[in-house]
Amino acid sequence: MSKNQNIHELTNILAIALRHKIGSIVNKDEIYAQKYAKDYEMFLKEAVKISLRENWNDSDKIKIKNELKIKLKDELEKREFIDNKKFDIIDGEIDNILGVLKLG
Amino acid sequence: MVQEEKFIHKVSKGSRFNQIYIPLGMNGIFEIGDIVEIKLLRKKVSFYYSKNLKKLSNYKENLAKELFSFLSGFKEIKQAFIVGSFLTSKIDYNDIDILLISDKNIENEVYQSLIEKFNIKFHVITIPAHRFEYLIYSCPLTRSMLSYFVSNKEFILPSQNKLDINHIRFLLMTPEDLLEVNLGSRAYYDSIRRLITIESFLENKPVDILKINNQLTKITGESLFSLIKNNEIIENGQIKFLREIIKRKLDLIKNKLNKLK
16 A cells, blocks of 8 residues: 555545544533543544555655644534534644654 | 440431431430431442333342442432433443443542442443533433433433534434444444434434344344344445434434424
8 A cells, every 4th residue: 555545545444533533522411422532542543554554754744733623623514413623723623633653 | 435336227317307207115224315426337238120110130239239338428429320322231231331421520539449349340420410410311322321321310311302403413423424434233233223313303203223233133133233242243235324324313313304494
């Protein structure tokens, strides 16, 4: 698989993982904020596996961040049942997850 | 010098004050006007079964009582439940699931204390009381979790459901994602169980976790059931088969939700 394909796959799964996490944060009056965080963790684990396939340079990291932001916004726009506060925390959550994957 | 005399008794209920009676044979030792000291030796443990749970083995019941006694030391806990496979499987359980109703998030503190004291694996969830009130009506997964429990206080799961479409749609996200993303096989097990639970909830049927497991076994067959339950590697053909089940169930649930809107 080429590096570009890996970036594509990685950002797809990260966008899904963050959609779950952000959904559970902004709907925190609901129980799933606490209990269903494990859905996010399941997708994050898969993202970690993909992230280990390559050695990423600085320009790859910028590409990943930009692509992830577009995909995540799209994922969240499609889910109108997630509170609109979701758009306020996108940037922070992206920085956070990329930091965890040492891609920040 | 006063000789150290003692006796052990339960505190009993009096009309104005709770009381401790002095045993008849000790009347001469403990006399009116003497000064005594009262020390708490063991908290009383109340123990309640959900109505469809069979009596646990002595070992499990005693362990559960010890757990409740230990948890009674945390004043923030309003009610404690033990749920999950520890109750419903004879030996096939990995940890003990504990659900605590508490307005303070004491999950980590309780978890650390429990493993320190009992040296067993636990899974602890705390839920504030107002959320718990919401969940027992509106969350299919919470209702299924509470289909079998033991608790330190009486509790009856309400028979009525309240539909929160947004909550259901949130719960459907993972099964939907599994149609496109490949995760470990346990994710298919959890997702199909989740879908069966939601389906039963929408039909206003009891969400009994054992019946849900039976349904899943019927759908997948025993050998595939065992593979996905244990997160074993499965073949592409099996993934395709599981995705078809997920897709069918998702369509059915979405149709029901559209009619209920």
